[in-house]
Amino acid sequence: MTEAEPPYPPIIKGASFLLAWRLDGRKVLLIGGGLVASGRLYYLLEAGAHVTVVSPRKRLHPETAYRIDVSNPEDIIYEDRDYVGPEEDKLRVTDYDMVLTAIDEVGLSRRVCIACREARVPVNVADVPPECDFYFGSQLRRGPLQIMVSTSGRGPKIASLIRKQIEASLPVDVEEAIDSVGKLRGELRQRAPGTGGPLGQKRMNWMIGICDAWRLDELGGMTPEVRKQLLDEGWNQNGKILSPKDVGLKSGVAGWMGDVRTKVVDTLAGGDVQVLKAGVLGFVLGAVIPGSIFIGSLYQRRR
Amino acid sequence: MTEAEPPYPPIIKGASFLLAWRLDGRKVLLIGGGLVASGRLYYLLEAGAHVTVVSPRKRLHPETAYRIDVSNPEDIIYEDRDYVGPEEDKLRVTDYDMVLTAIDEVGLSRRVCIACREARVPVNVADVPPECDFYFGSQLRRGPLQIMVSTSGRGPKIASLIRKQIEASLPVDVEEAIDSVGKLRGELRQRAPGTGGPLGQKRMNWMIGICDAWRLDELGGMTPEVRKQLLDEGWNQNGKILSPKDVGLKSGVAGWMGDVRTKVVDTLAGGDVQVLKAGVLGFVLGAVIPGSIFIGSLYQRRR
Known part of the structure; x- marks a missing residue:
């Protein structure tokens, strides 16, 4: 090489800025109550947000209804109606720390987005990337551990496949x-x-x-x-x-065999079959290779 | 069980709300230029932000100086001085989409935080969790894939250990x-x-x-x-x-042997030794168990 290596990694643009946003005790406005909204609501509640849900009851996903009525009534203010618009509705986006919409009305969503941007309220309009200040990735939680997988919009399904693979490869402990x-x-x-x-x-x-x-x-x-x-x-x-x-x-061999055991338990419970495959392949090769040599040498001796 | 299972997973509070924030073309104010600031700057630039860095040159970390002078001068406005304060400085927090501080002055950081919150500008004060609207996790990027590991403040080092383990377990392709x-x-x-x-x-x-x-x-x-x-x-x-x-x-055995191969290449390049261990353990067991049975049976026949 004739040129010196740059001393620091190069900047490759096109990434998102991954964050763990704090919502404990914060007020969030969720417009919509269907399937997409039910997923948003789950993560908002886990983060300790106080959520106002605006959606006619007839369009509520059963999980949204369950959160409102059964599991988290104390964390949710529910308005059984359509959201009218950022200028007309009695609920003003400026009264919230974050606004999420998950409705089919493209025009209404756009007006909500514009109002939020004017007021600097972080906003996400489901399925309309240009109207999102942030995206959601596929995520998992194991107690204090949270992991998010983002594919910069290439596809939620593959993000979820990778998330599942990570989930299966995490040590049980x-x-x-x-x-x-x-x-x-x-x-x-x-x-x-x-x-x-x-x-x-x-x-x-x-x-x-x-x-x-x-x-x-x-x-x-x-x-x-x-x-x-x-x-x-x-x-x-x-x-x-x-x-x-x-x-x-004690550590050493006992330690790493413990590691493998942990991993095999994970494998059986989860879906990462790599370790099991490697073990099986090793077992077969271990049996076949010395076995062949041994039988071969017996055969030679008999001749 | 006498009680019916709840139909949806229970809400376990205490999580953060994990997000992929969009900063492409957005303006960010970074107060400070030391080691912590250099890490922030790296991720800001990868996300396509236009960053204003305020810090006397004598306190710049070499990586911060390298980004300013060599690798990304077009993305950075550099002010070679101390930041005076949110009321006194010519740079107003309201002119930015995000503000990060990484300085030792606790009082100045607090004033910046208060000004940002009044103006609804997302703010992070390094090492002062109550003055952060969001935290950073340990993250990795492989082209379009980004993964963040957050431990809700339990410890950045263990987040980075888990991140490394995930990195090593990802398929090469x-x-x-x-x-x-x-x-x-x-x-x-x-x-x-x-x-x-x-x-x-x-x-x-x-x-x-x-x-x-x-x-x-x-x-x-x-x-x-x-x-x-x-x-x-x-x-x-x-x-x-x-x-x-x-x-x-073709799929089937050829397919999954390809999987194991991929994995072993990963293992050698990375650090996930689980698969290698399982393979070695399998090989040893595969050699010892049938070998012992074979030798045992020979021994019996000779008696």
């Missing part, structure tokens, strides 16, 4: 691992409080060191006693990083 | 699969244009059918001729779904 790290982080902060500066940096480096030294399944199995040991005999000893071995946990 | 689906979708729209209604529904169902009938690696290998065949002999024949076998592609 990934939630426990995240919880352990969260708890250890909290306990470290109690022991060494304060914001920013060199101490903040030291705390961050120590947490990174622990995460590097422990596998996800080992993190998931971390007991309160082990966390205390990591802090007492590690952090307190000049920020030392203790490995699972240092605290007396 | 996932980008090609997404591109194929995008192209097929575009060609289908040309053949059967129009928005919404029963035709839109039929188009969507057909695309879903294809994605279900084709594996990711098969989708990735789809040629323009095959796409034409799918439309001519499938869509045009009353919306029939043709499988890879229907268009004369």
Whole structure:
């Protein structure tokens, strides 16, 4: 090569800016109540939003009706009617932190979009990309873990296929691992409080060191006693990083066989058949290759 | 069970609302230029934003300086100075579509946050969760595919570990699969244009059918001729779904061995050692178990 490599990765435009938006206690206006709206409503409620749903009851998807009537009446204000328009309706888009429309009326949706943009209220019009400030991807949640797959509008179905593949490949104990790290982080902060500066940096480096030294399944199995040991005999000893071995946990072959076991359980429960296939293929090759050599050598000896 | 199962999944609050925000051509104010700012700047530029960076040159991270001076001068307005404050500075937060701060001055950041919230400008103050309208997760991009991992603030490091594991488990040809689906979708729209209604529904169902009938690696290998065949002999024949076998592609064992191969290449290039481990374990068991039985039976015959 004659030219020097650029020191940093090149910028490849065309991406979206992926975000975890905070909606806890925020007000959201959802215009429409059909199938698409029911999906939006599910994620809005999981995020803790207070949602106003405007849609005639006869057009409600059964799940939307179930959320309104049974599962989350305290989080939803329901208006059993059509939305009139951003100028005419008594509900003003400016009173909301976010507006989503999922209706068939293209003209009404466009007027809602324009009103929201004027008032800087984030807006998404289902199925009309130019009228969206943001898109939804295919997503999954496992307790504190959330993952979103976005294909920049290439196709929701393939995003969902990839999401399912990711779901199947996650370790079964990934939630426990995240919880352990969260708890250890909290306990470290109690022991060494304060914001920013060199101490903040030291705390961050120590947490990174622990995460590097422990596998996800080992993190998931971390007991309160082990966390205390990591802090007492590690952090307190000049920020030392203790490995699972240092605290007396077995690792090595037993560890990675545990990994495979975890993976096979995942495989059986989920859909990632890659590991199972590799195992079966290995088993067959393992049986056939030494077997052939052995039989071949017997045959040669007999001749 | 005496009680009926609820018909829909329960709402478990505490999630964030994951979004793909559109920043193409939008104006973003980035206050600060250090390490954290350099990461923000990278993702902003990939999303096509026009970014104004305010930070004295002496505090710029080398990557921030590289983006300003070398790689993306046309996308960045650079102000070599400290940001004064939302009331005093000539740059007003209301002139931007998003504001990010990554500076050490806690008081200044808070004032920026308050000004943004009054003006409904989305704001993120690095390291101060209450002053963030949104959080960043750990993310990856492979062409049209973007994935974000969020742990609701439990720890950026473990999010990045999980992201790396996902990265290693993705099929090598996932980008090609997404591109194929995008192209097929575009060609289908040309053949059967129009928005919404029963035709839109039929188009969507057909695309879903294809994605279900084709594996990711098969989708990735789809040629323009095959796409034409799918439309001519499938869509045009009353919306029939043709499988890879229907268009004369081999599948079955050859197919899934291809899958394992893809996976092993991934494994060697990436870090997902699960498949390799399963293969090795299978090989060893495959050699030992039939071998032992064979030797055992020989031994018995000799006695």
